[in-house]
Amino acid sequence: MKKITLLSSAALSLLLLYGCGEKKEETAAPEPEKTVTETFELQKEKLSSEIRLPAELQGFRQVDLYAKVASYVKELKVDIGSQVKAGQLLIVLEAPEISSQIAAAQSRLHSAEAVYTASNATYNRLLETSKVEGTISKNDLDIALSRKSSDYAQFQAAKATMRELQTMQGYLQIRAPFDGVVSARNVNTGAYVGPQGKGSDLPLFTVQDQAKLRLAVLVPEAYTGYLSDGDNLSFTVGSLPGKTFNGKIKRMSGALDLKLRSERVEMDVINNDKKLLPGMVAQVILPLNAKDSTFVVPKSAVVNSAEGIYVIGVKDNKYHRTTVVKGREFGDKVEVYSDSLTVNQKLVKAASEEMRNGDAINQ
Incomplete structure (x- = not known):
């Protein structure tokens, strides 16, 4: 019994020592890791970057052609896609009332010319006769001169009316104002056209100069200082992936749009191969190279x-x-x-x- 009691006491002592050691290990807090502050030396450099801005391609010259006088389409000389030259006849219109007005105006012109010729001859004869003293009174000569001047004014008015009607008749033939392509046609033969009413809703033709295009882009206020006249910029279009085109800045508005706070910048793009079309949406690559x-x-x-x-x-x-x-x-x-x-x-x-x-x- 004495040996068993001694062994039990020894085992109890070992258990107490082990328990105390475990407790100490559990309560010990880990030491915090030290963090090192990383620094660098400040330097100056020129930061270069770029942004992409949406833009629109337009014909360098584009015009919508309308009828000046009320008339009917008599003949179409071109159609959509036709290449035209400056002065080429595009459409012939017909207005019978103008022909009648010209005929009447021509008759009035001949009548006024005959009256003026007679009054001028009368005045000249009286003037020659009046050189003989006592033959023609001063009053008769003045009356003849007044009649001559009045008839001359009537003659000039008739001539002006005739020229006006001839000009109006010239509007019945519509010609191309410059070299280009017919991009739109909105009438057919026999259609009524005119400066007012339903016939004036749409233009007869739209002609565009597509050999050279305008690329118009709105540059936000924050980036306007990076551009100057004559800079070359590159751009891409969605319909021709993988291809990059170039243009040169030719026009800058010099003012900001009050709504968008952007400056309108236009570039000229040579388009001899006609791969680019007016109306295409482009992405202009705008380099932002710091000057200092x-x-x-x-x-x-x-x-x-x-x-x-x-x-x-x-x-x-x-x-x-x-x-x-x-x-x-x-x-x-x-x-x-x-x-x-x-x-x-x-x-x-x-x-x-x-x-x-x-x-x-x-x-």
Whole structure:
């Protein structure tokens, strides 16, 4: 019995020692890992990037042709897709009333001419006779001169009316104003056309100059400073994947659209092979090449919080915040502007709001 009691006491002592050791191991706290603040030296560089803007191709010259006078379509000389030259006859219209008006005007012109010829001859005879003193009174001569002047005015008015009707008759033949392609036809032979009413709803023809196109793009206000007259830009169109085209800036509006806050920029595009068509939507590649060097930092170095936008510098092993203005972003980099920044200044690469002014940095 004495041996059993001694063995039990020894076992109990071992169990107590083991339990105490386990308890100590469970309550021991792990040591915190030390984090190192990574810094970099601030440098200036020229940040280059690009954006894509939607644009529209248009004919360099485009015109909708309408009828000047009320008439009927007598003959169509061209159709959609026809290549036309400047001055080429496109359509012949018919207006019988104009022919009648011209005939009447021509009769009035001949009548006025005959009256003027007679009054002019009468005045000239009286003038010659009046050279003999006492033959023709001064009053009779003045009356003859007045009649001659009145008849001459009537004659000139008849001539003007005749020219006006002839001009109106000329409008019955519609010709191409420039070299181009007929891109639309909205009438057929016998259709009524005119300056008013149902016949004026649509143009007779639309003619476009497609050998050279306009590419119009609206550039947002933030990017207008990167463009200048004469710059070459490239663009693509969805219908011709894998192909890139070029154009040169020829016209800049010099003002912003009040609704879109964008500047209209136009480029001239040579299209001799006719692969590009007016109306196509294009994507213009706008390079944003900085003209001057600026401070460029990783995006992770800029903190955007309720307290403002800032970067965190390191001086005397302490954090120092510097308020900045963000510029363009490209990839993982961003431009920052501040008069307080200097070249080779040490900044925190991964900044956060927890880094307060004056706090010691972790090294």
